[in-house]
Amino acid sequence: MSLLARLDRLPLSRPHYLLLLLGGLGYTFDGMDAAVVAFLMPSVQEVWGLTNTQLGLVGSAAPFGFLFGATCAGLLGDRIGRRKVMMWALAAYALFSVIAAVAPNYEIFLVARVLAGFGTGAESAIIAPFLAEFVPAARRGWFVGALAGFFSFGFVGAALLGRFVVQPLPEGWRWAQVITALPILMLLWWRRSLPESPRYLLATGRTAEAEQIVVDLERKVQAATKQPLPPVPETVVDKPAEARKIGLFSALKYLWSGGMAGRTAITWLIWFVITFSYYGFFTWIPTLLVQQGITVTKSFEFSIIIYLAQVPGYFSAAWLGEYLDRKNTIALYLAGAAASAFWMSQMTDPVWITVAAAVLSFFLNGTYAAVYSYTPEVFPTWIRASGTGLSSAFGRFGSIIAPSVIGVFAASLGFAGVFGITTAVLAVGVICTLVFGLSTAGRSLEDLTEPGSPKAAVR
DSSP states (O other): OOHHHHHHTSOOOHHHHHHHHHHHHHHHHHHHHHHHHHHHHHHHHHHHTOOHHHHHHHHHHHHHHHHHHHHHHHHHHHHHOHHHHHHHHHHHHHHHHHHHHTOSSHHHHHHHHHHHHHHHHHHHHHHHHHHHTTSOHHHHHHHHHHHHHHHHHHHHHHHHHIIIIITTSTTHHHHHHHHHTGGGGHHHHHHHHOOOOHHHHHHTTOHHHHHHHHHHHHHHHHHHHOSOOOOOOSSOOOSOOOOOOOOHHHHHHHHTSTTHHHHHHHHHHHHHHHHHHHHHHHHHHHHHHHHTTOOHHHHHHHHHHHHHTHHHHHHHHHHHHHHHOHHHHHHHHHHHHHHHHHHHHTOOSHHHHHHHHHHHHHHHHHHHHHHHHHHHHTSOHHHHHHHHHHHHHHHHHHHHHHHHHHHHHHHHTHHHHHHHHHHHHHHHHHHHHHHHOOOOTTOOHHHHHOTTOTTTTOO
């Protein structure tokens, strides 16, 4: 009897939702750390008398760390296991957030922000592929989309920190970073409650450990549902392809070879488009609002409204992903973001700017929910973490250059020019996703990715 068939036929129930909460809290604090920099920038500029160029580097510091963190997390996740990488990444991000909080000068602050970004990038890249490997095909899109939705709670939390900690308190920008480091306490819970992925264990030949985890999960699901477990389907892929030793170059060689090259190209492009647009928008929005004549206090209050729009954006896309398919959901939300960015570029009234920005926030974050669901589905188990990590890492190039590019164009083209560029980038993403994206809804991970599956190459 196939372990994976037994795993995939389990109905979603309390044990799965506990995994959703455990991973989701990680994403909440990842999101808070990524977003809080937008609210720190005015304070650190004043404290250390930074130029706009130096301030742009502050905005790019965490995304620069994300790039290397996501790359390392993927490669290590396929070598030493998903669970270990999650925990070490959390520890690194919390430690360097505290160092950034007590930094005596700009240089130490900048380096600490890069290294904190390394931790959040690693964690962000590993959580989705890790938890996707526990979830039945029929609900995987919703589950991973909802998991990504926890980012939105972190962004709302960052906006609240900006308004009620950074803005009114002396040294508030330091205290805000201490607060973002508190999830270090989650390590105690994660060590006790997170099992390793059975798919990873099978791929690495650790069948007995995988069997024990599946047995434990079956027992917990039966206790939670108080119903007999569903029968095991007969036509299944017995186990993932055997794991291979993976390094950066061997992973890239495989991902860009043969039938994988098309999947890799479109996945990397989607990540770049959404990450460039997202970080360009959210890093600069408080500053841009101030430049439009809105006070700093009002800017932070408007940002809370804009960030709150993330919540329905994520969860609506998570729900739609099962009905429209992931690639169609990505295209729909990218199109909505493009229209919203253009609308925002035409506005001059602060209220309408805020409304348009909230709608843009809704669609950008909905896109992320679908992208986080889509990415782990297109790579085989033995290279899933590496494929997801490298896709996320490539997207980070967009987040690294976006704050600086937006800063340059804000100076030369003004508010309208910034969001006109965002519209064009998003439009490219829509077209390429519809033409080249892979349909994944309702199909098992092995059906999508294992060479023995007759449907593995179907669009």
